[in-house]
Amino acid sequence: MHKKFALTPPMGWNSWDCYGASVNEEELKANADYMAKNLKDYGWEYIVCDIQWSESSADCHDYHYFAPLCMDEYSRLIPAVERFPSSAGGKGFRPIADYIHSLGLKFGIHIMRGIPRQAAHMNTKIKCDGVTARDIANPTFICPWNPDMYGIYPNAKGAQEYYDSIFELYASWGVDYIKCDDIANTEIRPDQPYSAREEIEMIRKAIDKCGRPMVLSLSPGPAPVWEHEHLAANANLWRMTGDFWDEWSKLHAMFERCYAWQEYVQPGAWPDCDMLPIGHLKVNPRQKVNKWIHYTYFTRDEQITMMTLWGIFRSPLMIGGEMRDNDEFTLSLLQNAELIDMLKNSSGARQFSRKETDGKGEIIWTSKGESCRYVALFNTDDEEREISFDVTDITIGGIDYSVWDMWAHEEYTVTNGVFSAKVNPHGARLFKIKVK
Numbered sequence: 001m002h003k004k005f006a007l008t009p010p011m012g013w014n015s016w017d018c019y020g021a022s023v024n025e026e027e028l029k030a031n032a033d034y035m036a037k038n039l040k041d042y043g044w045e046y047i048v049c050d051i052q053w054s055e056s057s058a059d060c061h062d063y064h065y066f067a068p069l070c071m072d073e074y075s076r077l078i079p080a081v082e083r084f085p086s087s088a089g090g091k092g093f094r095p096i097a098d099y100i101h102s103l104g105l106k107f108g109i110h111i112m113r114g115i116p117r118q119a120a121h122m123n124t125k126i127k128c129d130g131v132t133a134r135d136i137a138n139p140t141f142i143c144p145w146n147p148d149m150y151g152i153y154p155n156a157k158g159a160q161e162y163y164d165s166i167f168e169l170y171a172s173w174g175v176d177y178i179k180c181d182d183i184a185n186t187e188i189r190p191d192q193p194y195s196a197r198e199e200i201e202m203i204r205k206a207i208d209k210c211g212r213p214m215v216l217s218l219s220p221g222p223a224p225v226w227e228h229e230h231l232a233a234n235a236n237l238w239r240m241t242g243d244f245w246d247e248w249s250k251l252h253a254m255f256e257r258c259y260a261w262q263e264y265v266q267p268g269a270w271p272d273c274d275m276l277p278i279g280h281l282k283v284n285p286r287q288k289v290n291k292w293i294h295y296t297y298f299t300r301d302e303q304i305t306m307m308t309l310w311g312i313f314r315s316p317l318m319i320g321g322e323m324r325d326n327d328e329f330t331l332s333l334l335q336n337a338e339l340i341d342m343l344k345n346s347s348g349a350r351q352f353s354r355k356e357t358d359g360k361g362e363i364i365w366t367s368k369g370e371s372c373r374y375v376a377l378f379n380t381d382d383e384e385r386e387i388s389f390d391v392t393d394i395t396i397g398g399i400d401y402s403v404w405d406m407w408a409h410e411e412y413t414v415t416n417g418v419f420s421a422k423v424n425p426h427g428a429r430l431f432k433i434k435v436k
Contacts, residue, residue, distance in 0.1 A: 006215045006236040007267045008344040009316045010177070012046025012108070017245075017275050017320025018283045020061030021052035024083040027322075029099055034323040036103035038331065043340050046177050046215075047100050048108035048318070049093075051146070056080040060284050061292060063146055068118065075119035075126050075133040076166050077111075097174035108177025108215070109170065113199055114141070114149035115162060127165040131158030143182040154198035163199075163206040171212035178207070178214050184223040184231075184238050197230065204234040217272065217316070225260050232269035237316050244274035246281065246297040248426060251306055252380055255363055258313045259351045265314050272316050278303055279321020279330045296321065301427030303333060304407060305378055308428040311339045312349050312365050312376045338406045338432065342367070342374055352393075356380060362387045362423075366394050373433045374406075379423035388420040391433055400436040405429065 013031055015023035032047045052058045054069040054077035070080045072090075079087035086095035097107040115126075119133035126133055136159045141151030152159050170178065180203060183196040200218065207214050221239030223231055231238045240257045244250055254273055261271040282292040298306065310317060319334065326334075349367035352375075356363070362385055363378040373396050377387040391401050391414065403412040403419055407430055412419060421429045 005213050005268065006270065008043075009270050009314050010046055010215055010217075010237065011044045011317045011340075011343075012048055012106075012177070013044070013319040013323060014046075014048040014050055014108075014110075014179070014275060016050035016110075017277050017281050018279075018322040019050075020282065020284065021050075021055070021058045021063055022060055022083075022284055023049060023053070025085060025096060028096060031323050032100045032103055032105055034326075036105060038323075038326075039334055040104055042335050042337055043344065044317075044319070044334070045104075046106050046108050046318075048110065048177055048179060049096075050110040050179070051112070051181065053077075053079050053084065053109065056082045058083065061282055065147055069116055069148060071116060071119060071124070072169075073125060074165055075115060075124045075162070076169050077116060092169065093173040093175065097176075101174065106176035107174060108179060109175055110179045110181060111166070112143065112146065112149045112181050113183045113196060114138075114143075114151045117142070117148055117150050120150050126158055126162045127168075128158035128161035131161070133162075136162055146182070149182070151196075152199060152202075154202060160202050160205065163202045164209055167203075167206040167210040167214075170214070171210040175212070176214060177217065178203075179217045179219055181219045184218040185220045185242070197227075200230070200234050219272075221272075221274075222257065223271075225264070228261075228264040232264065232266065236268060237270040237272040239272045239274055241274055244277065246277040248298075248302060251298070251302060251309075251426075252359060254306075254309060255351070255354070255378070255380075258309060258315075258365075259354075262313070262350055265349065270314065270316050273310050273313065275318050275320040276306065276310070277320045278306075278333065279319070279323065279327075280325035281321055283322045283325075299426060300329060301424040303330075305426060305428040307333050307336070307339060308376050308407075308430045309365070309378070311343045312346070312367050312374055312430070314343055314346065314349060314367075317343070336406070338404075338409075339430070342369060342406070342432075345369060346374060361385075364389060369432070371434065375431045375433060377421055377423050377429045377431075379425060379427050382425050384422055384424055386420055386422050387429075388418060391417040391419070394433075396433060397435055402434045402436050404432040404434075406432055 100107040120137035138151040218238040352364040360381040
């Protein structure tokens with residue numbers, strides 16, 4: 001069922017990079033307003049509330065370990081009224097979802113795998129007769145970076161019923177997108193690779209049963225490439241990497257991850273490069289000391305490299321910055337209709353060549369569009385390089401070619417099928433090629 005959804009890579013905004021654990025209702029709605037006004041017409045549609053929405057005390061980017069969480073009578077986390085006032089009276093996220101839907105957008109939430117630790121300690125009810133939270137909780141399985149949850153014993157009576165109950169709740173709220181965390185992280189648990197196989201399947205069943213279509217994103221990564229069939233059968237997207245931030249080393253490493261996953265990109269099932277850490281990041285107005293607050297550390301060329309790689313590879317796109325603070329350049333990245341058309345409608349992206357010494361050099365990717373080809377030239381060197389490409393190498397046919405520079409938005413000259421482009425340090429050039 002899930003492959004009927006997310007037939008193109010999902011595009012949206014997620015609150016983590018700018019607000020961490022502390023996002024509130026006003027910030028969600030304000031960013032939805034911005035997206036509706038400035039980005040919806042370009043294909044951006046999801047507004048995703050990230051982690052800790054059930055914690056009343058969340059006020060910074062980091063976690064407050066063992067803070068009390070808001071929970072209903074069936075051990076299901078609910079929004080903290082102090083941060084999401086419209087959730088009062090048992091309404092949950094429904095009023096926010098309704099507001100976002102009224103803008104023509106879609107609403108998503110972050111969840112952690114498992115059941116709240118406090119539910120197991122308090123031995124509260126779940127929606128299964130004769131079973132409590134303690135009966136299904138696995139206290140030996142705790143997320144190493146956020147201790148809010150216990151894992152679930154998949155074969156325990158009530159385990160599937162618990163997952164069914166939370167997705168029944170999310171469906172009643174009008175949720176369109178689920179980012180499930182602590183479920184695809186082989187680097188965090190190298191001794192237990194892909195340890196959540198059964199819970200992934202339980203979540204898939206719960207979504208299919210809830211009666212509302214929801215996109216399922218698995219996080220963090222790297223998810224194991226050898227499990228690509230299981231991932232594609234159960235999720236719409238899954239992370240290829242741990243948390244991605246605005247550091248050149250992380251961006252450079254993404255070329256290898258994309259190469260490893262290039263064979264497994266398909267409609268409804270997308271390997272995910274993670275967030276776009278652009279614009280205003282780590283914004284925490286409630287935190288007394290904003291020692292991390294900054295605009296992206298990526299240079300403009302590095303941002304173009306990121307958008308080009310994510311676009312040609314066909315990764316989901318999730319904006320990380322506080323969108324209301326976008327400058328003209330950041331907005332221009334997000335409003336590149338030609339890049340988004342490639343993201344949505346191309347196929348067969350491949351690393352064509354990689355020529356580097358000590359991690360510095362040039363990388364070329366290609367992909368197919370309808371009656372065209374795309375070529376991306378990447379310079380991973382610290383100095384400008386001139387990179388050449390022979391159009392005949394991609395068997396497009398013909399002898400005369402029209403080449404369009406998709407970032408400069410202008411025609412580019414080709415001589416006898418060969419073109420050469422100067423590429424800035426850590427930068428990229430992206431071309432659309434047609435036979436005349």
